[in-house]
Amino acid sequence: MxxxxxxxxxxxxxxxxxxxxxxxxxxxxxxxxxxxxxxxxxxxxxxxxxxxxxxxxxxxxxxxxxxxxxxxxxxxxxxxxxxxxxxxxxxxxxxxxxxxxxxxxxxxxxxxxxxxxxxxxxxxxxKDWREVIHQAILSLEPSAFERLTKRILREIGFVQVEVTGKSCDGGIDGKGIVKIQDVLSYHVVFQCKRYKGSVGPGAIRDFRGAMIGRADKGLFITTGTFTREATKEATRDGASPIDLIDGDDLVEMLKKLRLGVNVRMVEEVEVDGQWFENI
CATH class of the missing domain: 1.10.10 (Arc Repressor Mutant, subunit A)
Known part of the structure; x- marks a missing residue:
């Protein structure tokens, strides 16, 4: 088709x-x-x-x-x-x-x-700035991409972030802890891949298999995209939940966190001449 x-x-x-x-x-x-x-x-x-x-x-x-x-x-x-x-x-x-x-x-x-x-x-x-950021991420060295991933996770609330991918830890590239209101803690393992294509459901299943018994949640990060079947697999009923962050999400997060991105707000002032005439 x-x-x-x-x-x-x-x-x-x-x-x-x-x-x-x-x-x-x-x-x-x-x-x-x-x-x-x-x-x-x-x-x-x-x-x-x-x-x-x-x-x-x-x-x-x-x-x-x-x-x-x-x-x-x-x-x-x-x-x-x-x-x-x-x-x-x-x-x-x-x-x-x-x-x-x-x-x-x-x-x-x-x-x-x-x-x-x-x-x-x-x-x-x-948006030109989106393409520029995406290209910059793809051009990073593997170690630099790991540092970027750790920085983003820390900025959004992760603590004890650690990259373990070099040990070939069953598809798990790193781990961290998410704290909510300083009361609840969730252990999270993540996988971060610089793909130019799409991640399929097989990669999600493999990652889930590696995380079983080792974390409360999983996080799969890619510079590419996730197929519709991969998205369904990540949220499949009865299976350990896996959150997904694709390339577009990464770009938006960098903008929101102001990491490598400067946002200028422009104020536009319009004068209501009719208002002054009615004084």
């Missing part, structure tokens, strides 16, 4: 958002579209451009679909990355994907600027 084109994902994206109650995160929408279209793992695990991003080809084309639907006026996203319907969207409305594509391209042409690239080589929602 070939990966569906972005225009083939327009209507499925709307259907999934509707099924989610009118709003959804990027991950929820992606999982819904994958299930709706019945896409197998060999399709959903294909990377788009592993040299620049951990994004899969399906995620890349879904980003295009969301961008076209947004430019068409049917959906919009909040600062927290939640996508929802606009007032223009009406339940049960008939929509033609080709009309949506041509309308959006027409808007771009009339505005005399390329709002959307007509060749599927650019990620419409990509």
């Amino acid at each position: 070939n990966t569906p084109q972005y225009h083939e994902m327009l209507i499925p994206t709307l259907k999934v958002i509707e099924e989610l109650g009118g709003s959804g995160t990027i991950q929820e929408i992606a999982e819904g579209v994958i299930q709706l279209l019945g896409l197998p793992e060999e399709v959903t695990s294909q990377p788009h451009n592993p040299e620049k991003s951990s994004q899969t080809e399906v995620e890349y084309r879904l980003a295009w679909a969301r961008t076209y639907l947004k430019k068409y006026g049917l959906i919009d996203n909040s600062e927290r990355g939640v996508w929802s319907f606009t007032d223009k969207h009406q339940r049960g409305m008939r929509l033609d994907p080709e009309e949506i594509v041509q309308t959006v391209r027409g808007l771009a042409k009339n505005a005399k600027k390329r709002v959307i690239n007509e060749e599927p080589d650019a990620i419409p929602e990509a």
